[in-house]
Amino acid sequence: MEPVPHHDLVIIGTGSGNTIPDERFAGMDVAIIEHGVYGGTCLNVGCIPTKMYVYAADVAETIRHASRLGVDASVDKIRWTDIRDRVFGRIDPISAGGQAYRQGQEGTTVYLGHARFAGERELAVTPTEGPTGNRAPVTVTGDRVVVAAGARPAIPEVIASSGVPFHTSDDVMRLDEVPRRLTIVGGGYIAAEFAHVFSALGSEVTLATRGPALLRDQDEEISARFTELAAQRWNVLLEAAPTAPPEQRADGTIVLHSHQGSIEGDALLVATGRIPNSDRLDAAAGGLALHPDGRIVVDEQQRTTAPGVWALGDVSSEFQLKHVANHEAAVVRHNLLHPDEPRATNNAHVPSAVFTDPQIASIGLREQDCRDRGIPYVCKTQRYGDVAFGWAMEDTTGVVKIVASPDGTLLGAHLMGPEASSLVQPLIQAITFGLDARTMAEKQYWIHPALPEVIENALLGLALDPENW
Numbered sequence: 001m002e003p004v005p006h007h008d009l010v011i012i013g014t015g016s017g018n019t020i021p022d023e024r025f026a027g028m029d030v031a032i033i034e035h036g037v038y039g040g041t042c043l044n045v046g047c048i049p050t051k052m053y054v055y056a057a058d059v060a061e062t063i064r065h066a067s068r069l070g071v072d073a074s075v076d077k078i079r080w081t082d083i084r085d086r087v088f089g090r091i092d093p094i095s096a097g098g099q100a101y102r103q104g105q106e107g108t109t110v111y112l113g114h115a116r117f118a119g120e121r122e123l124a125v126t127p128t129e130g131p132t133g134n135r136a137p138v139t140v141t142g143d144r145v146v147v148a149a150g151a152r153p154a155i156p157e158v159i160a161s162s163g164v165p166f167h168t169s170d171d172v173m174r175l176d177e178v179p180r181r182l183t184i185v186g187g188g189y190i191a192a193e194f195a196h197v198f199s200a201l202g203s204e205v206t207l208a209t210r211g212p213a214l215l216r217d218q219d220e221e222i223s224a225r226f227t228e229l230a231a232q233r234w235n236v237l238l239e240a241a242p243t244a245p246p247e248q249r250a251d252g253t254i255v256l257h258s259h260q261g262s263i264e265g266d267a268l269l270v271a272t273g274r275i276p277n278s279d280r281l282d283a284a285a286g287g288l289a290l291h292p293d294g295r296i297v298v299d300e301q302q303r304t305t306a307p308g309v310w311a312l313g314d315v316s317s318e319f320q321l322k323h324v325a326n327h328e329a330a331v332v333r334h335n336l337l338h339p340d341e342p343r344a345t346n347n348a349h350v351p352s353a354v355f356t357d358p359q360i361a362s363i364g365l366r367e368q369d370c371r372d373r374g375i376p377y378v379c380k381t382q383r384y385g386d387v388a389f390g391w392a393m394e395d396t397t398g399v400v401k402i403v404a405s406p407d408g409t410l411l412g413a414h415l416m417g418p419e420a421s422s423l424v425q426p427l428i429q430a431i432t433f434g435l436d437a438r439t440m441a442e443k444q445y446w447i448h449p450a451l452p453e454v455i456e457n458a459l460l461g462l463a464l465d466p467e468n469w
């Protein structure tokens with residue numbers, strides 16, 4: 001019988017997991033197990049390719065709306081396959097290069113296969129099908145194990161079992177052509193971003209979501225404003241969850257049956273959330289406890305319930321965001337290297353952005369959180385159009401909403417409008433480092449007439465207790 005390969009460290013997953021071993025791990029025997037495309041979600045099918053498409057979509061929309069500024073222009077043609085090939089012509093080599101680098105690295109073994117726990121810190125690896133997989137199943141053990149196995153699209157059973165072809169974010173960016181009519185099921189991040197991309201690049205988009213508004217995890221005012229704007233551009237169906245299996249007609253048309261009636265499209269994109277991959281890991285065999293929603297239970301140091309096993313990112317985090325997965329990977333790296341001085345993850349103030357049109361960015365408490373929890377608050381919504389740069393942009397829909405305690409403590413910020421994902425950064429800094437509204441507004445210069453003046457005005461507009469002004 002072959003001896004079981006034993007490693008100092010075994011990492012499952014090459015998204016943020018692959019970032020852990022750096023030069024400080026030289027001299028350690030490290031194993032990395034990956035069953036899919038090397039580099040994980042963000043690089044291959046997530047943040048990076050989507051934003052490359054979003055940028056192209058933004059350019060197309062800017063051109064289409066240029067005439068309100070007195071610049072007459074039109075989009076002559078969308079070269080979808082050129083966009084696609086530019087995006088993946090850049091990304092695919094990074095994935096291949098990352099894999100080749102690790103495979104050639106001294107002290108590192110890459111197993112291309114699917115890992116499942118067979119016991120404590122013991123993993124059975126089934127080879128990935130195809131030419132790149134390991135040749136034979138292998139069981140490996142590690143002194144320490146890091147589970148960074150991510151999440152995958154959740155597909156409603158009524159669609160999954162229908163036999164009708166559908167896409168997810170994993171494959172929709174690789175289509176050969178832009179669908180003439182695209183039906184998107186869902187109303188969250190992925191639905192909002194792809195609705196913008198496909199509509200700007202040529203599709204007629206219908207969004208069918210289960211809830212009463214789009215982007216319901218946002219502040220209620222932002223969600224309501226976005227839903228209204230979206231309905232002006234796309235066919236938005238609320239409270240429209242699928243009711244029966246979709247059907248495909250002989251001409252290829254896909255008919256989605258929903259609570260709001262039947263929707264015809266040429267392609268179907270399912271964007272109804274992502275589930276942690278813990279269910280495919282035999283976590284119990286490894287001694288790892290799970291939350292009811294499938295996330296691996298971790299403590300503040302990212303330790304699981306199994307000794308010597310850590311978890312990070314989408315497989316364990318309540319935030320399915322790359323900056324969170326990266327932060328957690330950095331904490332795990334530190335704790336592997338410095339077990340006597342462990343660090344804790346700090347997810348007290350996690351910001352996020354939705355790269356749709358208009359962009360949305362958020363940090364901290366929403367107005368409904370304060371109301372529901374009985375937290376005293378004031379808030380101010382300032383329009384981009386109230387400041388000079390907003391006039392220059394002819395912006396009519398952008399807003400910055402700030403939520404604060406009556407004493408000026410900043411509690412949350414919620415933005416919708418051009419560059420919201422960048423504009424939010426000073427508010428992230430202020431909330432993270434405890435800067436109060438008054439100090440932030442009055443004790444620094446705000447460049448005139450730059451767009452951040454909208455933040456300054458929102459801060460100044462907060463109805464704080466008089467002694468705090």
Ligand SMILES: Cc1cc2nc3c(=O)[nH]c(=O)nc-3n(C[C@H](O)[C@H](O)[C@H](O)COP(=O)(O)OP(=O)(O)OC[C@H]3O[C@@H](n4cnc5c(N)ncnc54)[C@H](O)[C@@H]3O)c2cc1C
Pocket residue numbers: 012013014015016017033034035036037038039040041042043045046047048050051113114115116148149150151169190277280281312313314315319320321322323324325355
């Ligand atoms: C379309 C889309 C757009 C996104 N855009 C953004 C964005 O703009 N900003 C942002 O912050 N976040 C974004 N995200 C979320 C972000 O991509 C994830 O939060 C992040 O990539 C999670 O990293 P991870 O390391 O936890 O998991 P992953 O990157 O998913 O890595 C997990 C890896 O483990 C492998 N694996 C899983 N199970 C096993 C197993 N049993 N054996 C072997 N290998 C296994 C998988 O193949 C995968 O490669 C987006 C996600 C999607 C889907």
Ligand SMILES: NC(=O)c1ccc[n+]([C@@H]2O[C@H](COP(=O)([O-])OP(=O)(O)OC[C@H]3O[C@@H](n4cnc5c(N)ncnc54)[C@H](O)[C@@H]3O)[C@@H](O)[C@H]2O)c1
Pocket residue numbers: 156185186187188189190191193208209210211214215216240241242271272273274319320321352353354355
């Ligand atoms: N810019 C970013 O940071 C970014 C971009 C994309 C994805 N992500 C991450 O990926 C996660 C997954 O994205 P997502 O958009 O799939 O999930 P989501 O949780 O953001 O949204 C899911 C949506 O699907 C709807 N839904 C659920 N079941 C349904 C059903 N049966 N029928 C109709 N609608 C249904 C929900 O009401 C909700 O609107 C996000 O939560 C986010 O953390 C982040």
